[in-house]
Amino acid sequence: MLWSMTDDIAVRAEDLTKFYGSRRGIEGLDLEVRTGEVMGFLGPNGAGKTTTIRLLLDFLRPTRGRATVLGMDPRRDKAALHRHIGYLPGELAFPGREKAADLLRFFADSRGGVAWQTVAGLAERLELDLSRPIHTLSKGNKQKVGLVQAFMHSPALLILDEPTSGLDPLMQQEFLTLVREARAAGQTVFMSSHVLAEVQQTADRVAIVRDGRLAAVERVESLGRRAVRTVEIHFDGTVDPAEFGSLPGVSDVSVTGPVLRCTVDGRLDPLIKAAARHEVIDLLSAEPDLEETFLSFYYQSEGAADVAPGA
Numbered sequence: 001m002l003w004s005m006t007d008d009i010a011v012r013a014e015d016l017t018k019f020y021g022s023r024r025g026i027e028g029l030d031l032e033v034r035t036g037e038v039m040g041f042l043g044p045n046g047a048g049k050t051t052t053i054r055l056l057l058d059f060l061r062p063t064r065g066r067a068t069v070l071g072m073d074p075r076r077d078k079a080a081l082h083r084h085i086g087y088l089p090g091e092l093a094f095p096g097r098e099k100a101a102d103l104l105r106f107f108a109d110s111r112g113g114v115a116w117q118t119v120a121g122l123a124e125r126l127e128l129d130l131s132r133p134i135h136t137l138s139k140g141n142k143q144k145v146g147l148v149q150a151f152m153h154s155p156a157l158l159i160l161d162e163p164t165s166g167l168d169p170l171m172q173q174e175f176l177t178l179v180r181e182a183r184a185a186g187q188t189v190f191m192s193s194h195v196l197a198e199v200q201q202t203a204d205r206v207a208i209v210r211d212g213r214l215a216a217v218e219r220v221e222s223l224g225r226r227a228v229r230t231v232e233i234h235f236d237g238t239v240d241p242a243e244f245g246s247l248p249g250v251s252d253v254s255v256t257g258p259v260l261r262c263t264v265d266g267r268l269d270p271l272i273k274a275a276a277r278h279e280v281i282d283l284l285s286a287e288p289d290l291e292e293t294f295l296s297f298y299y300q301s302e303g304a305a306d307v308a309p310g311a
């Protein structure tokens, strides 16, 4: 094998580009996923995440540029490469009426004989009933079948497209534990998501794409520090927006009757202290909004030649 787990880079994209006719899927992607790291691949719907993943696996051919995955050319070494990858597609289409156990046994055999104990153990952790025919399973349970087949052979590289979609919160946590365990075992994980929170819990770094272009590559810690929230404060009377507009981190202040709405980038403290000069009835703070986080990255990286790929 060309690649070993001691090699530094598990995935390298260079000017990776795919156009569907004149429509941009992804353009000019330069990205490195380091061996042993968990990289989140974040972006809103249509940003180019699935296109990128399909290019890495040679399910699509690039219009321009190239990818190297586990030291291999996905096009030339497709079969060898796929043996070392655990892949969860974004859209799962399982054929036939067979039971989950039968399908997973097929996958286990085709991967050189994965011990059934391993498969059963994963299914149990994800609370997947293996005796059910696949076509009777809910979306979330089908997703679990997809996860079991991706993880079962402890692949060097896991490429997961929207892995938590359809999973309930408890199972999302179990999935995140599986990712942490994979990382601890030295496996590399590249997972797409449009949910910032789940990526924040597990990833070392995130790559953010929007409109088919890489907007930023950041360590997760710095992403959290820049989290943007929308805050709504209900007072017992009207307040003057001018009191709030120049506070550090506070922007987009609007006042409608007794309700003040604004956006806060970073700590809430200055806003809370200013609000406390009045009678506060209620305060609502919305979860950091991914789109707003994107926008803050977007504006920060605008004008810069591109984003620091080694962030």
Ligand SMILES: Nc1ncnc2c1ncn2[C@@H]1O[C@H](COP(=O)(O)OP(=O)(O)OP(=O)(O)O)[C@@H](O)[C@H]1O
Binding pocket: 020, 023, 024, 025, 026, 043, 044, 045, 046, 047, 048, 049, 050, 051, 052, 090, 194
């Ligand atoms: N087969 C296709 N034919 C034409 N356009 C496509 C095709 N697949 C994707 N696109 C377009 O390419 C762009 C990127 O799509 P892609 O599916 O890669 O985004 P995504 O980030 O994975 O989004 P989602 O989270 O919705 O899956 C979108 O504008 C999409 O409409």
